[in-house]
Amino acid sequence: MNISELWKLYEADKRIQGFIINTLKAYALQLRMLVNEIGDIHIFSCNSTAVIGILSETI
Numbered sequence: 020m021n022i023s024e025l026w027k028l029y030e031a032d033k034r035i036q037g038f039i040i041n042t043l044k045a046y047a048l049q050l051r052m053l054v055n056e057i058g059d060i061h062i063f064s065c066n067s068t069a070v071i072g073i074l075s076e077t078i
Contacts, residue, residue, distance in 0.1 A: 021059045026050050 030043055057073050 020062055022050065022054055022062060023059050025062055 026047065030047070033043060033046075053070075057070065
């Protein structure tokens with residue numbers, strides 16, 4: 020499962036929980052920015068340390 024596929028499940032769950040649509044739109048924007056930087060990677064192929072390392076190299 021890739022990050023973009025995971026987002027669809029996460030968004031559906033948060034809609035059920037009653038999150039405000041503008042909050043979800045902001046989360047979606049942040050996700051798109053992340054995917055643009057690191058790619059739509061498989062969720063089990065990295066951890067938070069790897070993502071931090073990738074992001075620190077691009078900034």
